[in-house]
Amino acid sequence: xxxxxxxxxxxxxxxxxxxxxxxxxxxxxxxxxxxxxxxxxxxxxxxxxxxxxxxxxxxxxxxxxxxxxxxxxxxxxxxxxxxxxxxxxxxxxxxxxxxxxxxxxxxxxxxxxxxxxxxxxxxxxxxxxxxxxxxxxxxxxxxxxxxxxxxxxxxxxxxxxxxxxxxxxxxxxxxxxxxxxxxxxxxxxxxxxxxxxxxxxxxxxxxxxxxxxxxxxxxxxxxxxxxxxxxxxxxxxxxxxxxxxxxxxxxxxxxxxxxxxxxxxxxxxxxxxxxxxxxxxxxxxxxxxxxxxxxxxxxxxxxxxxxxxxxxxxxxxxxxxxxxxxxxxxxxxxxxxxxxxxxxxxxxxxxxxxxxxxxxxxxxxxxxxxxxxxxxxxxxx
Amino acid sequence: xxxxxxxxxxxxxxxxxxxxxxxxxxxxxxxxxxxxxxxxxxxxxxxxxxxxxxxxxxxxxxxxxxxxxxxxxxxxxxxxxxxxxxxxxxxxxxxxxxxxxxxxxxxxxxxxxxxxxxxxxxxxxxxxxxxxxxxxxxxxxxxxxxxxxxxxxxxxxxxxxxxxxxxxxxxxxxxxxxxxxxxxxxxxxxxxxxxxxxxxxxxxxxxxxxxxxxxxxxxxxxxxxxxxxxxxxxxxxxxxxxxxxxxxxxxxxxxxxxxxxxxxxxxxxxxxxxxxxxxxxxxxxxxxxxxxxxxxxxxxxxxxxxxxxxxxxxxxxxxxxxxxxxxxxxxxxxxxxxxxxxxxxxxxxxxx
Amino acid sequence: xxxxxxxxxxxxxxxxxxxxxxxxxxxxxxxxxxxxxxxxxxxxxxxxxxxxxxxxxxxxxxxxxxxxxxxxxxxxxxxxxxxxxxxxxxxxxxxxxxxxxxxxxxxxxxxxxxxxxxxxxxxxx
Numbered sequence: 001x002x003x004x005x006x007x008x009x010x011x012x013x014x015x016x017x018x019x020x021x022x023x024x025x026x027x028x029x030x031x032x033x034x035x036x037x038x039x040x041x042x043x044x045x046x047x048x049x050x051x052x053x054x055x056x057x058x059x060x061x062x063x064x065x066x067x068x069x070x071x072x073x074x075x076x077x078x079x080x081x082x083x084x085x086x087x088x089x090x091x092x093x094x095x096x097x098x099x100x101x102x103x104x105x106x107x108x109x110x111x112x113x114x115x116x117x118x119x120x121x122x123x124x125x126x127x128x129x130x131x132x133x134x135x136x137x138x139x140x141x142x143x144x145x146x147x148x149x150x151x152x153x154x155x156x157x158x159x160x161x162x163x164x165x166x167x168x169x170x171x172x173x174x175x176x177x178x179x180x181x182x183x184x185x186x187x188x189x190x191x192x193x194x195x196x197x198x199x200x201x202x203x204x205x206x207x208x209x210x211x212x213x214x215x216x217x218x219x220x221x222x223x224x225x226x227x228x229x230x231x232x233x234x235x236x237x238x239x240x241x242x243x244x245x246x247x248x249x250x251x252x253x254x255x256x257x258x259x260x261x262x263x264x265x266x267x268x269x270x271x272x273x274x275x276x277x278x279x280x281x282x283x284x285x286x287x288x289x290x291x292x293x294x295x296x297x298x299x300x301x302x303x304x305x306x307x308x309x310x311x312x313x314x315x316x317x318x319x320x321x322x323x324x325x326x327x328x329x330x331x332x333x334x335x336x337x338x339x340x341x342x343x344x345x346x347x348x349x350x351x352x353x354x355x356x357x358x359x360x361x362x363x364x365x366x367x368x369x370x371x372x373x374x375x376x377x378x379x380x381x
Numbered sequence: 382x383x384x385x386x387x388x389x390x391x392x393x394x395x396x397x398x399x400x401x402x403x404x405x406x407x408x409x410x411x412x413x414x415x416x417x418x419x420x421x422x423x424x425x426x427x428x429x430x431x432x433x434x435x436x437x438x439x440x441x442x443x444x445x446x447x448x449x450x451x452x453x454x455x456x457x458x459x460x461x462x463x464x465x466x467x468x469x470x471x472x473x474x475x476x477x478x479x480x481x482x483x484x485x486x487x488x489x490x491x492x493x494x495x496x497x498x499x500x501x502x503x504x505x506x507x508x509x510x511x512x513x514x515x516x517x518x519x520x521x522x523x524x525x526x527x528x529x530x531x532x533x534x535x536x537x538x539x540x541x542x543x544x545x546x547x548x549x550x551x552x553x554x555x556x557x558x559x560x561x562x563x564x565x566x567x568x569x570x571x572x573x574x575x576x577x578x579x580x581x582x583x584x585x586x587x588x589x590x591x592x593x594x595x596x597x598x599x600x601x602x603x604x605x606x607x608x609x610x611x612x613x614x615x616x617x618x619x620x621x622x623x624x625x626x627x628x629x630x631x632x633x634x635x636x637x638x639x640x641x642x643x644x645x646x647x648x649x650x651x652x653x654x655x656x657x658x659x660x661x662x663x664x665x666x667x668x669x670x671x672x673x674x675x676x677x678x679x680x681x682x683x684x685x686x687x688x689x690x691x692x693x694x695x696x697x698x699x700x701x702x703x704x705x706x707x708x709x710x711x712x713x714x715x716x717x718x719x720x721x722x723x724x725x726x727x728x729x730x731x732x733x
Numbered sequence: 734x735x736x737x738x739x740x741x742x743x744x745x746x747x748x749x750x751x752x753x754x755x756x757x758x759x760x761x762x763x764x765x766x767x768x769x770x771x772x773x774x775x776x777x778x779x780x781x782x783x784x785x786x787x788x789x790x791x792x793x794x795x796x797x798x799x800x801x802x803x804x805x806x807x808x809x810x811x812x813x814x815x816x817x818x819x820x821x822x823x824x825x826x827x828x829x830x831x832x833x834x835x836x837x838x839x840x841x842x843x844x845x846x847x848x849x850x851x852x853x854x855x856x857x858x
Contacts, residue, residue, distance in 0.1 A: 473771075637760075
């Protein structure tokens with residue numbers, strides 16, 4: 001496979017004068033490519049002439065596996081699609097199945113789902129911030145981000161016993177009710193966390209070197225972004241309103257107040273800024289959800305065997321931490337989905353990488369890749 | 382009274398008695414420098430190990446971690462343990478290496494930076510050799526590191542290493558110019574290249590950092606770049622080039638590059654202390670009862686702490702931004718600084 | 734031979750020899766002490782886990798000329814710095830005459846630097 005891929009790259013080593021093209025592999029084992037993405041980069045000196053993402057190093061055929069499992073079993077696999085934001089994928093699949101079968105979770109379960117998905121968004125954005133800063137050479141924010149992320153994971157662990165792959169949001173509700181001390185602990189965390197956002201911003205936002213490295217770098221124009229299917233915070237950085245929570249509200253997102261964070265420049269700095277603002281929005285969202293949380297059942301009564309109606313199909317989407325997370329399911333009257341397709345934000349976001357980095361420097365590949373917030377299992381599935 | 386000069390004198394007296402006892406008094410002129418060189422080497426080895434530990438503790442403190450705390454008290458022996466580990470590691474020889482430069486590069490990287498320490502006066506008279514061309518010597522000998530880095534990058538036959546080597550060469554030579562230019566105003570005011578002489582000049586006037594703040598800023602910036610430290614660490618930028626020029630190095634050979642980087646930090650900080658911060662002089666006259674070398678070490682550690690703080694708070698510059706900063710900002714400012722200093726010295730008279 | 738010169742240089746030479754001997758000894762020592770379990774993959778150049786065999790030759794290609802250009806600019810400026818050092822040492826003795834002549838020299842140099850900038854030698858493209 002290696003030879004096949006590399007032979008497709010036209011290398012300029014025939015000409016008598018001029019520079020040889022320098023073909024370098026960034027990845028699959030590279031400190032900066034998050035996971036095992038492989039980039040074949042053609043260089044002229046320091047300048048990037050071409051970037052070819054090579055996918056599939058983390059392909060686990062999750063979609064095909066899901067077609068051979070019952071609907072409740074699939075939830076376990078959704079954890080592995082985006083392990084940094086597993087709650088979101090849990091929710092995406094649970095919602096898709098519920099819509100396919102005409103079920104609805106009780107209100108308490110819906111509020112709980114919102115709380116956990118927003119906490120997950122915080123955790124994911126924190127990890128992203130650290131990794132992005134690390135990509136452009138600042139190592140300290142990573143530790144700061146992880147410090148607060150640990151507290152969020154503690155909250156998750158307290159509720160469902162897991163810190164990475166939760167399997168918490170189930171079809172028809174959630175796995176288990178929260179403990180009585182969850183709400184005060186969550187509030188305490190939010191009070192502790194909100195001032196920390198300012199601390200991150202002090203470290204990075206207006207640091208002159210950070211500005212040099214991110215302002216005007218990797219500009220996604222709205223047209224390019226929409227054509228390539230870029231979504232989530234990466235597209236909102238270009239000023240395109242694309243928040244599924246606003247445009248097609250699910251759960252109770254239409255009952256809470258929050259702003260869609262938009263920036264206009266479309267460069268790495270705008271994408272960074274969007275995510276930092278989303279941290280604040282999520283905090284206020286979680287506070288509202290905690291206020292509205294009322295006692296009640298956490299699961300609807302499900303039929304003993306969960307079957308989709310024959311010849312049914314659904315495309316259901318949510319806003320995951322990385323952007324639009326869509327699930328396409330086709331039911332054929334059996335206990336298994338006949339077709340299962342994940343529409344993952346990272347895959348589409350990675351698509352623009354070549355366009356954004358051509359003519360820039362090697363270091364900019366890392367800045368752009370970091371700012372797009374891609375997670376390799378979401379790309380490869 | 383405890384002072385560097387007295388210590389050196391008593392040590393040398395003791396040595397001379399020893400030489401006389403074993404019948405070597407005729408060679409004492411030769412043996413003294415041997416002892417001095419050994420003492421300096423031992424001191425630097427221990428100090429570098431301490432600095433590696435200090436950097437890890439400083440970074441841990443900045444990142445709200447604990448840092449090394451297992452080996453020895455406060456983890457002080459962590460670096461020793463690491464050094465032993467690196468020594469007994471497998472000596473990996475990449476297949477397509479150029480044998481001779483591949484092995485010589487780490488040695489040069491170590492020697493070139495260490496040699497700079499020889500002329501640094503830790504106290505009045507406490508110096509291996511206070512050369513009359515001290516500053517020029519340091520600049521000349523420490524710039525040998527570029528050869529080490531370039532040959533390391535070239536000989537490993539690795540694309541990242543080669544790219545890192547080229548980057549490093551471009552960076553070091555670019556920042557060499559402002560580095561040297563920032564020292565020229567000081568020489569103009571003192572009229573000597575001897576480091577001891579520069580400190581003595583400051584004992585009669587103020588520290589140079591007061592007159593030459595711009596030069597001090599340029600010097601610290603360029604010295605950080607010379608030592609390949611963040612935010613100028615593009616030759617070994619781990620998120621881009623994995624390890625840069627030392628990608629293919631492991632074990633002791635890697636340790637030599639690593640130590641070389643730290644010694645480069647010591648040398649440039651020591652020069653900054655000597656030239657701009659008054660060397661062994663106390664900050665106020667009434668503090669003169671504290672021995673000079675203690676003042677020197679305090680100042681040295683402060684400057685090194687500053688360089689470490691740079692590394693753990695700033696992102697990394699991009700290669701073109703780095704070059705722009707060096708050529709378009711630092712060099713013209715340094716040249717203007719020379720002219721302004723020259724004008725002031727002549728206009729307001731000797732000694733400013 | 735000038736004995737003073739030797740006395741001046743001797744400590745330096747000794748320190749250099751010492752500094753050379755220790756790393757050499759350490760490298761030899763580690764070659765003796767370390768385990769030896771070579772295999773082809775371990776010894777191959779690291780390129781993120783994938784060998785670019787399809788590319789002919791090795792890492793040594795004709796490389797972008799930019800790096801050499803920087804080296805050239807450096808040479809020019811470094812030679813100038815060498816001129817500056819003796820001038821700086823004798824600066825106060827030469828007084829205004831020395832200052833004005835160096836002004837002329839730096840003027841020429843600044844012109845060259847300006848020319849480099851305008852011709853784009855300082856741009857990284």
